[in-house]
Amino acid sequence: MNILARSACAKIILLGEHAVVYGKPSIAVPFSTLRTFATIAASPVGSGFSITAVDLDNQLTVVDQQSQTVEDPLAVASWKMFELLGISPPDANISLHSNIPIASGMGSGAALTTALLRAILHIADRTLPNEKLNEIVYEIEKIHHGTPSGIDNTVIVYEKPVYFVRGLEPERLKVAHPFSLVIADTGVSASTKVAVSDVRKLYDNNRLVTQQLIDSIGELVLEGRQAIEGNHFVELGAIMNRNHELLKELTVSAPMLDKLVECARQAGALGAKLTGGGRGGNMICLVTPDVIGSVKSSLLANGAYRVYDTIVQ
Numbered sequence: 051m052n053i054l055a056r057s058a059c060a061k062i063i064l065l066g067e068h069a070v071v072y073g074k075p076s077i078a079v080p081f082s083t084l085r086t087f088a089t090i091a092a093s094p095v096g097s098g099f100s101i102t103a104v105d106l107d108n109q110l111t112v113v114d115q116q117s118q119t120v121e122d123p124l125a126v127a128s129w130k131m132f133e134l135l136g137i138s139p140p141d142a143n144i145s146l147h148s149n150i151p152i153a154s155g156m157g158s159g160a161a162l163t164t165a166l167l168r169a170i171l172h173i174a175d176r177t178l179p180n181e182k183l184n185e186i187v188y189e190i191e192k193i194h195h196g197t198p199s200g201i202d203n204t205v206i207v208y209e210k211p212v213y214f215v216r217g218l219e220p221e222r223l224k225v226a227h228p229f230s231l232v233i234a235d236t237g238v239s240a241s242t243k244v245a246v247s248d249v250r251k252l253y254d255n256n257r258l259v260t261q262q263l264i265d266s267i268g269e270l271v272l273e274g275r276q277a278i279e280g281n282h283f284v285e286l287g288a289i290m291n292r293n294h295e296l297l298k299e300l301t302v303s304a305p306m307l308d309k310l311v312e313c314a315r316q317a318g319a320l321g322a323k324l325t326g327g328g329r330g331g332n333m334i335c336l337v338t339p340d341v342i343g344s345v346k347s348s349l350l351a352n353g354a355y356r357v358y359d360t361i362v363q
């Protein structure tokens with residue numbers, strides 16, 4: 051019998067991506083309607099533990115003794131959880147299915163790991179504080195992304211809006227008044243790892259200018275937090291616009307992202323920017339409820355691959 055055991059959400063970075071890697075604050079929110087689901091199927095005794103990643107071409111990961119030494123993120127995550135719980139791999143298959151677009155800046159990798167680990171906890175009939183779960187997901191993020199700040203796994207594991215500074219306890223962001231976002235997927239896949247390492251090269255080759263850009267993004271995030279907590283959405287929109295310009299200077303935008311950002315502003319969004327690693331993936335815009343439909347239509351007419359809307363609260 052199959053049990054739909056556990057799931058994990060996608061995430062959206064509102065402000066501060068990339069600079070967060072350098073110790074600046076960042077604000078991110080869960081995107082709960084896009085999720086990764088883990089389904090457990092019990093297997094015959096002695097058949098072992100395996101994972102089927104449906105959206106990665108049904109990739110089958112057999113988690114046996116040999117997989118302890120390879121760097122397969124799903125196998126490593128499973129072993130870390132088995133060790134922590136003090137159990138042997140159970141006889142089961144966990145099937146992971148996701149409607150979060152891959153390589154799009156929405157945290158699909160962290161959601162996959164989180165759903166998998168929650169399913170293992172379900173099989174073992176155990177619970178784990180979010181803080182501990184987050185530590186394991188972060189370890190796996192390092193395999194995916196090299197030097198991640200930890201914001202993706204944190205917002206996905208806690209599934210709450212967060213104000214995040216690398217190395218500090220995440221703070222729950224207080225949203226004074228719910229607000230709407232429209233999200234548009236460029237349809238262009240992009241590697242966060244490559245974008246993060248290109249920003250690192252920029253930083254190493256031109257430290258003064260790059261540090262200024264990073265500092266300016268950090269200041270915008272502080273202002274953005276005040277705007278969200280104080281219900282000042284026109285200001286928040288302007289802050290998002292400025293953040294996008296700074297990300298462009300960090301070289302992580304792309305023509306399609308710039309086009310959709312411009313189109314959203316023209317269609318009445320209060321502000322718009324790329325979200326996540328950039329170079330492709332998704333852009334977000336802050337909208338008042340009356341323009342959600344027209345902004346979405348305009349983004350689609352201008353080449354967006356898909357559009358979504360969500361309320362942040």
Ligand code: MEV
Pocket residue numbers: 063066067068069070071155157195197198199200201202242246326327
């Ligand atoms: C990726 O979602 C966010 C980045 O800031 C990288 C990170 O924080 O690890 C680009």
